[in-house]
Amino acid sequence: MTPKNANESTAGNCETEIAAAPAPLPAGMANRNCGVPKVACRLCLIDSQLAQSHIIPEFIYSRMYDKNHHYLELFDVNAGKIRLGQKGFRERLLCPRCESNLNRYERHSRRLFVDDLPQRESPKSRRICVENLDYRLFKLFLLSVLWRASISSLPMFEHVKLGPHEEKIRVILQSENPGAPHNYPCLVFPLLFNGKHFKDYMPAPTSAKKEGHRCYRLVFGGFVFMIFVSSHRLPSKFEKFLLTEKKPLFLYLTELSEFPFLRDLWNRAKDSTRDVVTSFGD
Numbered sequence: 033m034t035p036k037n038a039n040e041s042t043a044g045n046c047e048t049e050i051a052a053a054p055a056p057l058p059a060g061m062a063n064r065n066c067g068v069p070k071v072a073c074r075l076c077l078i079d080s081q082l083a084q085s086h087i088i089p090e091f092i093y094s095r096m097y098d099k100n101h102h103y104l105e106l107f108d109v110n111a112g113k114i115r116l117g118q119k120g121f122r123e124r125l126l127c128p129r130c131e132s133n134l135n136r137y138e139r140h141s142r143r144l145f146v147d148d149l150p151q152r153e154s155p156k157s158r159r160i161c162v163e164n165l166d167y168r169l170f171k172l173f174l175l176s177v178l179w180r181a182s183i184s185s186l187p188m189f190e191h192v193k194l195g196p197h198e199e200k201i202r203v204i205l206q207s208e209n210p211g212a213p214h215n216y217p218c219l220v221f222p223l224l225f226n227g228k229h230f231k232d233y234m235p236a237p238t239s240a241k242k243e244g245h246r247c248y249r250l251v252f253g254g255f256v257f258m259i260f261v262s263s264h265r266l267p268s269k270f271e272k273f274l275l276t277e278k279k280p281l282f283l284y285l286t287e288l289s290e291f292p293f294l295r296d297l298w299n300r301a302k303d304s305t306r307d308v309v310t311s312f313g314d
Contacts, residue, residue, distance in 0.1 A: 080127035137173035
């Protein structure tokens with residue numbers, strides 16, 4: 033496998049977060065980067081001593097670690113291979129200030145991953161209602177993860193190649209304006225396994241064509257995120273799943289078996305790497 037080119041609760045007020053100025057640099061961050069040569073930050077393009085940036089936020093991994101601080105990493109989606117990971121994926125990509133700015137979107141979005149899922153609207157319904165998620169902050173969070181995966185040189189993210197959209201999304205992140213819902217539309221599905229919220233599964237991101245649109249599929253923190261990179265409007269059948277400015281946010285619970293690409297990955301990984309899974313937690 034060849035790496036691609038490097039080319040707790042929900043206290044708080046959304047309005048306060050939105051209006052807040054960029055967070056100050058964490059104390060000691062400059063000292064941690066002492067001795068690191070200056071390189072252009074991939075977001076602001078200014079030469080700086082780059083920080084070790086997480087591609088996917090560290091809080092996503094917290095419940096996945098065993099007692100030895102290992103988690104199951106499905107790193108080769110083609111072969112369905114699993115290995116034991118020890119730390120989230122990090123790379124020197126961003127200056128400390130840009131890293132701190134993107135962290136604002138992570139702090140706001142964290143509530144979706146840390147809190148329990150809301151109750152179904154009715155026993156037979158698959159729809160749940162998520163309160164207090166701001167469209168702008170949450171979508172910028174999702175686009176920032178996709179963009180970081182694209183600029184990363186790590187093999188885990190080799191299937192994320194945004195091409196000219198990489199620069200367009202960089203500008204979106206710089207402007208802090210994600211645009212309308214149909215501009216890089218995002219679909220969000222809570223992931224279930226045998227009826228329970230499945231937070232412990234994180235395969236490498238993949239892409240596919242859906243109805244003529246390029247779709248990137250990211251699975252982490254108990255959710256499946258589908259982000260479309262296309263200049264054409266999505267077909268109407270996707271409308272009810274689309275992330276929009278409307279509040280509250282309605283999501284539809286979906287079993288892993290209902291996603292063909294995940295079902296296939298799960299079966300291949302289960303059959304090919306039993307030794308790794310058996311040793312997990314020992």
